[in-house]
Amino acid sequence: MPVPRIPGDVQGSPVRLAVVPSAAVERLPDPALCDCLDATDPDLLVVTEGTAAARLRTTVPVPVRSLAGDFETGPTVDPLVDATVVTASDRDDLAALDAGATGDGPVAILADHLALDVDPASLSADLTGLDGYATALDPTIRERAVHLTPAAPPDYHRRWEAPDGDDVLTVVGCGPPDDEPATVTTVALAPDGTTTDTLHARTLGLRSVDAVGAKTARRLRHGGISDRAALADADPSTVAAIDGIDAGRADRIVTHARANRDGEVVVHDAGAVSVPSGPLFVDVETDGLRPTAVWLICVLDRTRDDPLVSFRVTDPDRPGEAVAAFAAWLTANAPDRPIVAYNGDRFDVPVLTRHVREHAPDHLQAWSDRSTADPLRWVREGAVVLPGRTNELDRVAAAIGYDGPEEPVDGAVAARRYRRWAAGGPAPDVDRFERYCEADTRKLATVHDAVRAAVDDATRVAGEQGKLTDFHHD
Incomplete structure (x- = not known):
């Protein structure tokens, strides 16, 4: 899933890196490695060990670099079309990096010198190794570079003050999550910043x-x-x-x-799929997978001139604010409209039901009587097959052809930002998370429309075949 972008000024098409852990190389046969290349479309691959790099160099047609140093000496500087990527295997490489070799544009430095020391109780993390890392770098490079570390997961992004206090380092994780060591991380240096995404070996x-x-x-x-x-x-x-x-x-x-x-929805049983007409597409942001707060709700209502309606918590001391406003709006403005939510049967709908019961009990009956639909319900029942490497909304919508707005954050990041706010930290950038939430409702609408079209086609074909059978019987 994509995570927050770091402000940047890369021009033109994004420069894409694929950071491949040795565990992924060990587990993947050559066709899967080629599939990884096709999925990530990188300008450069970086692997964590030299032996893995040697195998990839015989398999893929793009440059391959290794954090282990491999046979290279000194930092490896790749001046790609719109940015410069530096791979450094040790601190001497960092010290030897010539600022003049990095050009005038953005720079990404990938080195295995930084590590996270996480305190789960306080939801905070310290970055160890920063002093030596920052000191080794030329100060003219430090602040304008994005510093990539495979020792942090891809949802890590933070600005750290350099030890001398002269500038700030932007640090972005590009390593696999702790529970999925065979995950490939893609890093895109885009015109409006740096984003990361993940691709597990099983996909x-x-x-x-x-x-x-x-x-x-x-x-x-x-x-x-x-x-x-x-x-x-x-x-x-x-x-x-x-x-x-x-x-x-x-x-x-x-x-x-x-x-x-083919990027198409396949229908096995059209009669088992009841695609609602005129639905409201709903997505929620919470404070975790077992939520105590639903702090942002987005509704896409395509009958309105301004189709997005959103409901926010404006004070963490009032965690029911968004749900109460949402329930009241539904009752007043869309009493009979069905709700569509992706994975709604297992998350959005039960979560909203619990919170409506707690924070808007006067609207509970109207909410409970409302019709709901979930595209994943039809998948689980075997009635439809969705395209995509997984059934994640992002991947399904992309496979179908969604080309609408994107906001590269995810639900986990949204939950962390809210929890920090509730614990007394800074307020989240709610406008940004609203853009992310809105994008998910639009992706959901894309999937809904594709399912409806596929079901309509399947029903029409079945009807034509039925008429032909009746004709032959006559």
């Missing part, structure tokens, strides 16, 4: 196909199907002939591979 190659785990992927490869393209082209009966894959699973995985290839 690459054959494993990106629904119902294909590690064992099934091995069976497919042994059966001569090495990548998603070959799987999409295969006949389900051919896949079912592979030892360990039955006909039902074969049909399922071939269908999903084709959905990914």
Whole structure:
């Protein structure tokens, strides 16, 4: 998922880096590594160990750098089209970096010298190694560079004051999350800042196909199907002939591979999908996965000239403020409109129900009587297959063709910002999180429209086939 951008002034197309941990290289066969390259479209790959770099250099057609130093001596400086990327394996490399070699534009420095010391109780973290790191760098480079560290997860982004107090260093994490060591992080130096995103090994190659785990992927490869393209082209009966894959699973995985290839929703059972008409698309931001506060609610109402309606908590001492306003607005302005929420059955709807009961009990009955829909419900029931490497909203919407606004943060970042505010810290940039929330409602609407179109097509085809059958019977 994308995380907050750091202000920058890179011009033109984004410069993209893929930071690949050795665990990912060890686990991925060559087709999956090529799929990683296709998914991330990097200008440069950086790996954490020299042996991994050696393998990648024989597999991928883009430059590969190693934080282990590999056979390079001194810092590696890559003057890409719109930015300069520096890879440094030790402090001597940092000290040897010539400011003149980095050009006049933005600079990204990737080095394994910084680490996080996290205090879960206070929701704070110290950056260890900063003094030596900052001291080794030329001061003229320090402040204008983005400092990337694989020792921090990709949702880490913070500005730190240099030890001498002369400038501020922007530090961005590009390492895998603690619980997913085989995660590839992409870093994009974009015209309006730096963003990161993640791609786990299980979303690459054959494993990106629904119902294909590690064992099934091995069976497919042994059966001569090495990548998603070959799987999409295969006949389900051919896949079912592979030892360990039955006909039902074969049909399922071939269908999903084709959905990914074509960027289309596949409908297995149109009668099981009740796509609502004229719905409200809803997304919420909370203070965590077991929320005590729903602090931002966005509603996309496409019948309005200004389609976005949002409800905010303006004071953390009033955590029910947004829910109370939302419930009252629904009752007054959209009493009979259905709600659509992505993963709403398992998160948004039960969370809102609990908080409406607590903070707006007068509207609980009206809320409980309201019709709701969740595209993932139809996926879980086997009625539809959505395209995308995973069923995450971002990936499904992108596969379908969403090209609307983006705001590169995520729910985890939103939750942390609110918790810090509630604990007495600075208020979050609510406008920014509202843009993120609005983008999710628009992505949800894109998915909803694609499902509706696919169901309508499936229903029409079934009707035509029924008429043809009736004709032959006559």
